Amino acid sequence: MKHIILFFGLTAFAVSPHQAFAESTFEKIKIEAGETLFFSECRRCHAPDSTDPSYGPALDNIVGRVAGKVEGYEYSEALAGSGIVWTPAALRAWMEDNDGFMPGTKMRHVGIVDRTVQDFILAYLGSLPSQ
């Protein structure tokens, strides 16, 4: 019995650091890809940092935030009154068809339907520090 426990203990030790490394490397790659996509698809209207004024609201700390909460930003009535929380699922629906998801929004239509592209952008948004 002791040997079995020892065996599993060693196996866990031998496997997990490698897996943790692979996962964190993969996450880093996703964030970097997301940053590139953010700069091509979103950056012309959104800053990743609320100290940098842009046409759209800044998106730092957006994952998990209640919609319409960037102070001083003039949201559409639709968005300001929506009361939705920007969960990953809501952000996916938004990237896919924002004006279908929320009729009356003033964000011009974006149609990012590719789940992998959404994944990357989500990874990047999730990595942004709150200001």
Ligand code: HEC
């Ligand atoms: C052409 C300009 C433009 C582009 C491109 C754009 N947005 Fe927006 N976005 C806006 C505007 C304007 C608003 C405010 C909408 C409103 O008040 O109805 C907004 C709002 C948002 C919000 C809600 C923020 C909040 O504080 O509740 C999210 C999330 C968002 N955009 C994500 C994105 C992402 C992700 C991309 C890229 C895939 C993107 N947007 C591309 C202009 C843009």
